[in-house]
Amino acid sequence: MRAIGEIFYLSSLGLPVPGQEIAITLPKRVLTHFISPQAVNNAGQLMNELTRLHQIYQQTDKDSIVLINEIFTSTTFDDALLLTKKMMTWLKQKGSLAFIVSFIDELSSLPGVLSLVSQLKANHERSFKMVERSADGNADAVFLLSQYELTSKQIERRVDNEK
Amino acid sequence: MKSRLLSLSKDEFHLSDETFSDLELDKVVQIMARQDRAVAKTCSLVLRHPTASRTTIIQRQHVLEDFINYEAAFKQLYQTVHAAISKAERIWGEMDSVYASIPVNLETATAYLKIYLQNLKKVQAVLTKTDFQSEGLIRLQAEISKYLPGEYAQAIALLDRLRNYKQLLMRAYLSNDLRGRDYQLLAYQEKLIDFHWLHTPRLKLAPRDDAGANDFAFRKGTALAPIAAILVKSAKTIISFYQELARDLEFYQGALNLYHFLQEKALQTAWPIVLPTDSFRRKFVELHNAGLAGHATDIGNSLDIQGKNLYLISGTNQGGKTTFLKSLGQAQVMMQCGLFVVAKEFQAPVRLAILSHFKKAEDHGLQSGKLEEELRRMNQLVAQIRQPSLFLLDESFASTNEREGSLINEKIYAGLRATGNEIVSVTHLFSLAKFYATDINAVSLIASASRNFKIFPGQPKPTANGLDLYRRIFAS
Numbered sequence: 001m002r003a004i005g006e007i008f009y010l011s012s013l014g015l016p017v018p019g020q021e022i023a024i025t026l027p028k029r030v031l032t033h034f035i036s037p038q039a040v041n042n043a044g045q046l047m048n049e050l051t052r053l054h055q056i057y058q059q060t061d062k063d064s065i066v067l068i069n070e071i072f073t074s075t076t077f078d079d080a081l082l083l084t085k086k087m088m089t090w091l092k093q094k095g096s097l098a099f100i101v102s103f104i105d106e107l108s109s110l111p112g113v114l115s116l117v118s119q120l121k122a123n124h125e126r127s128f129k130m131v132e133r134s135a136d137g138n139a140d141a142v143f144l145l146s147q148y149e150l151t152s153k154q155i156e157r158r159v160d161n162e163k
Numbered sequence: 164m165k166s167r168l169l170s171l172s173k174d175e176f177h178l179s180d181e182t183f184s185d186l187e188l189d190k191v192v193q194i195m196a197r198q199d200r201a202v203a204k205t206c207s208l209v210l211r212h213p214t215a216s217r218t219t220i221i222q223r224q225h226v227l228e229d230f231i232n233y234e235a236a237f238k239q240l241y242q243t244v245h246a247a248i249s250k251a252e253r254i255w256g257e258m259d260s261v262y263a264s265i266p267v268n269l270e271t272a273t274a275y276l277k278i279y280l281q282n283l284k285k286v287q288a289v290l291t292k293t294d295f296q297s298e299g300l301i302r303l304q305a306e307i308s309k310y311l312p313g314e315y316a317q318a319i320a321l322l323d324r325l326r327n328y329k330q331l332l333m334r335a336y337l338s339n340d341l342r343g344r345d346y347q348l349l350a351y352q353e354k355l356i357d358f359h360w361l362h363t364p365r366l367k368l369a370p371r372d373d374a375g376a377n378d379f380a381f382r383k384g385t386a387l388a389p390i391a392a393i394l395v396k397s398a399k400t401i402i403s404f405y406q407e408l409a410r411d412l413e414f415y416q417g418a419l420n421l422y423h424f425l426q427e428k429a430l431q432t433a434w435p436i437v438l439p440t441d442s443f444r445r446k447f448v449e450l451h452n453a454g455l456a457g458h459a460t461d462i463g464n465s466l467d468i469q470g471k472n473l474y475l476i477s478g479t480n481q482g483g484k485t486t487f488l489k490s491l492g493q494a495q496v497m498m499q500c501g502l503f504v505v506a507k508e509f510q511a512p513v514r515l516a517i518l519s520h521f522k523k524a525e526d527h528g529l530q531s532g533k534l535e536e537e538l539r540r541m542n543q544l545v546a547q548i549r550q551p552s553l554f555l556l557d558e559s560f561a562s563t564n565e566r567e568g569s570l571i572n573e574k575i576y577a578g579l580r581a582t583g584n585e586i587v588s589v590t591h592l593f594s595l596a597k598f599y600a601t602d603i604n605a606v607s608l609i610a611s612a613s614r615n616f617k618i619f620p621g622q623p624k625p626t627a628n629g630l631d632l633y634r635r636i637f638a639s
Binding site: 046047050051053054057070072073075076077079080082083086103104105137138140141142144145147148149150151152153154155156158159160162 | 538563564566567574633637
């Protein structure tokens with residue numbers, strides 16, 4: 001996400017950017033939402049996020065790039081889905097190009113959305129590579145667990161072997 | 164001869180250092196120890212090795228109950244046993260048979276035996292005059308009576324003579340090659356010695372006759388060897404008995420210290436009812452966290468559950484969920500060590516392993532590795548499963564987003580439950596709690612501010628209404 005933001009920003013300044021081949025439309029502004037999770041106060045965090053989001057709502061238009069990093073992580077899943085959808089609605093209405101990092105798989109199949117999923121290497125380290133495909137958190141979770149021998153079948157097999 | 168006030172069977176399992184500190188059992192040990200390092204060491208050792216044997220647990224409970232009821236007698240026992248050990252520490256010598264130092268072995272063995280036998284008589288006196296009811300103490304009394312020689316006074320006198328001999332009477336035979344064989348020490352009888360002395364040719368050893376001195380030592384050693392062997396074995400038996408007994412008593416001393424501490428804080432204790440391993444029943448009334456006892460934030464919890472293998476605890480942060488989880492873990496360990504628990508009533512099944520997976524301190528530098536670290540830890544715990552095990556989880560896999568965290572928890576629980584284990588999990592992941600709402604083998608508990616942060620059965624409700632907040636902010 002940061003890489004994308006930097007590319008748009010530096011390009012607008014007329015500077016070269018890292019990459020082999022890049023073609024973008026220059027934005028008038030780059031708006032970001034990168035609030036990191038607070039340790040304790042969930043209600044406080046949501047307030048902060050919505051306040052910042054409102055600022056973005058007021059400033060954004062068809063010439064803006066919006067970068068949203070992991071928003072609504074402090075609320076329940078249902079609330080996060082609902083609020084994110086509301087946000088995507090007005091982003092679309094305003095014509096902005098938006099990049100959203102989210103754990104909500106359902107969003108990836110909405111119309112007008114391009115889905116990119118981060119990959120893990122074989123040794124379950126992040127590969128930092130994004131691949132265009134639909135999001136399936138369930139399959140990802142199962143894959144991750146299998147790396148650590150923690151799927152249901154694996155646990156049953158291990159415990160049976162101990163007997 | 165064995166003390167066995169603590170252990171009857173080898174059904175002990177090891178509690179990991181991590182689980183020990185997760186459950187704050189070090190605080191419990193601190194209370195038990197009351198600054199005594201030996202007691203601290205023993206209690207720590209015992210608490211790290213809970214037993215899975217119901218018989219052992221119940222036996223220990225009865226012994227402890229006896230000591231609580233007859234604390235004066237316990238004090239006497241404790242002091243007597245430790246007095247013998249301190250006295251014995253001042254003995255200088257060794258008992259491991261190197262042939263040439265048999266007289267040293269003998270002297271050392273007799274020194275130990277004299278101290279311990281005299282002390283054992285005192286221990287026996289305390290045991291016989293107190294009306295102990297527990298099988299453990301009655302058996303100890305029987306063991307001691309069996310060991311103590313019938314003719315006690317003569318035995319002590321014999322030991323004294325063996326230590327302070329000025330003369331030894333031996334018998335030997337000449338073998339075919341004119342060597343001595345079958346050296347045998349004879350009983351010392353004063354009159355006989357004089358008789359033999361009158362009629363026996365003498366050989367005086369020249370002052371610097373080393374070879375001669377060695378030869379004499381060799382013959383003396385040969386005669387003394389069988390006796391020394393028996394006495395050394397006897398001494399070693401009684402030494403190890405005393406070490407075991409002292410260690411056992413140190414544990415009970417710790418238990419008594421804990422008992423008095425809790426009484427001072429006006430907290431009730433109860434003898435847990437120990438259910439068999441195939442049970443999934445848990446009942447307790449006013450269970451408290453032993454480490455926090457009497458602290459302002461300490462609250463008592465009650466629960467009566469049957470037939471569930473998954474307990475999900477959700478609710479407001481700082482709501483006492485983790486404290487409750489710890490109190491449950493502590494009580495399980497304490498029960499399986501034969502102690503009382505801090506509650507008015509307590510029933511729980513025996514578990515063959517107690518495994519914890521608690522949130523570790525935030526390390527912002529390692530954000531990306533945190534989930535992996537948690538998975539790795541869980542992997543290690545699975546390797547330690549012995550069905551049925553008790554899993555205690557505190558905010559597991561909360562280091563990732565709610566979706567992934569819930570999925571990971573759900574899938575792991577499925578595996579653990581399918582292999583017969585019991586899980587108690589504290590979580591703030593709302594989706595996770597919702598997932599088990601209709602699971603008949605799971606129970607959902609919540610801690611809420613409106614009820615003083617006590618744990619009650621119930622479904623969690625989302626705390627802040629995100630939509631309301633959104634409307635408020637975007638309306639302006």
